[in-house]
Amino acid sequence: MLLVALVVVIGLASLAIPSVRRMLANPTAQAAVVNVDQVLVRGDSFQGHVFDPPVLQVPIGTTITWTFADRGADGSGEIAPHNVVGSGFVSPVIEAGAWSHTFATPGSYRYVCTLHGNMDGRIEVVETQ
Numbered sequence: 001m002l003l004v005a006l007v008v009v010i011g012l013a014s015l016a017i018p019s020v021r022r023m024l025a026n027p028t029a030q031a032a033v034v035n036v037d038q039v040l041v042r043g044d045s046f047q048g049h050v051f052d053p054p055v056l057q058v059p060i061g062t063t064i065t066w067t068f069a070d071r072g073a074d075g076s077g078e079i080a081p082h083n084v085v086g087s088g089f090v091s092p093v094i095e096a097g098a099w100s101h102t103f104a105t106p107g108s109y110r111y112v113c114t115l116h117g118n119m120d121g122r123i124e125v126v127e128t129q
Contacts, residue, residue, distance in 0.1 A: 025056035028110065028122045037064050039121065041082045041113070043072040047082060049113065051121035059128040063102040068094045082119070086111030 001099040033053040040052045047068060056064065070080040084091040084099060086109050093115065103109065103125040113119040 008079050011104045027051075028120055030055050032057035034123050035059075037062055037066060037091075039066045041066055041068045041084075042070050043075075043077070043080070049082065049116040049119045051111075051113075051119065054121045055124070056105065056122075057124040057126060060125055061102065061104060062105055062125070063100050064123060065098050065100040066091065067098045080116075082115060084111050084121075085114050 027030070027050065030053075032055040034054065034057045036056055039056065042050060042052055044050045047123060051066070058064065066084050068079075068082055070082060071077045072080070079095045081093045081095045083093045084101075088109075089101040089111070091101075103123060106125050106127050109125065111121050111123070111125040
């Protein structure tokens, strides 16, 4: 009985760690936000560093702009550097400002920040009707 209680306590404590909660949340499994071409790179009190929104759906030829100004969840921390790395596109490491990429081919493009584990997003590029 004591072992079961210990396992439950450890399990609940692990949920308090942002990276564990982020993995359980799986932001790239969320529904796509349609026809938005801006992604904010920011701090979030629940997940740490995030791409917001994490999933976009856009027509072919859309230029997506990532805006970097992550000062943490409460906005008072130092600016955190990030990058955007996906199949066929790589941004420099940026602390502030913006970086853009145009998606010319339909498909699903996952991307990550290589500086922060579990910080990921997805762009769904679709043909317009």
